[in-house]
Amino acid sequence: MKRSGEIVDTRRKRILEILHKTGDIHVPEVAAHLKVSEITIRRDLQYLEDSGLIERYYGGARFHREQRVEKDEIALCRKALAMYAASLISDGDTVFINTSGTVLRMLEYIKAKDVTVITNNANAIAIPKSHTVTVMLTGGELYNLKGTLVGEFAYNNINKVTAKKSFIGCSGLSVENGMTTEILNEVVLNRAMMTRTIGESYIIADHTKIGNNSSFVSCELDNIHNVITDSRADASQVEAMRVRGINVELADRI
DSSP states (O other): OHHHHHHHHHHHHHHHHHHHHHSEEEHHHHHHHHTSOHHHHHHHHHHHHHTTSEEEETTEEEEOHHHHHHHHHHHHHHHHHHHHHHHTOOTTOEEEEOSOHHHHTHHHHOOSSSEEEEESBGGGGGSOOOTTEEEEEOOOEEETTTTEEESHHHHHHHTTOOBSEEEEEOSEEETTTEEEESOHHHHHHHHHHHHTBSSOEEEEOOTTTBTOOOSEEEEOGGGOOEEEEOTTSOHHHHHHHHHTTOEEEEGGGO
16 A cells, blocks of 8 residues: 555656646646556646646646746746856867757857757757757657657767767756656666767756756766756755765856
């Protein structure tokens, strides 16, 4: 019985995590992603609504207005991270970016010229960018729920490239577990991007990710050298990372 309760709690937490990323969720998509029935998701949404966390509408759910205000504030933090990270790119750089939505926004703010961006995020096609920025997709199996590319084909292509910098977003970043992600198939690709970077590799994590842990470890803390976060991040976690020799930049204070 206890184990069953833990499974339910974990699933509901995942639903909230998806909501934080997307703003809205639709029952069929979430049910397929979490591999449960639609009626199970509807029950979860009813519970979350009864708990005052979300509001339901026909076929889906969203956060309450107050929580949407918080989400807007988070969006501003993520914009600051993307703008600062983009400022670290120099003329002629070849860079990796992974599937993170925050990292993807960097494309809008790159001012350097003759930049080549290599990514497994198929959503990069639709992002406005300078005409001097070239985007190359890794190819691979399309993960429909997130619009990203995974699998052996993507991995093999990443390993044929050397980049000067990499910018890797995450689901969680903590002193205890390092950088974590929620999708197992992305772990090997994140690791490959960092391994194939000859210059600086940056972990991008807004304050909601700092101190949190997701399912799969993409990078142990000892292999992390640069973190870009914001001033709302857990101060004890930030200080502990700096004690471990990690350069932590607060993008919204720069």
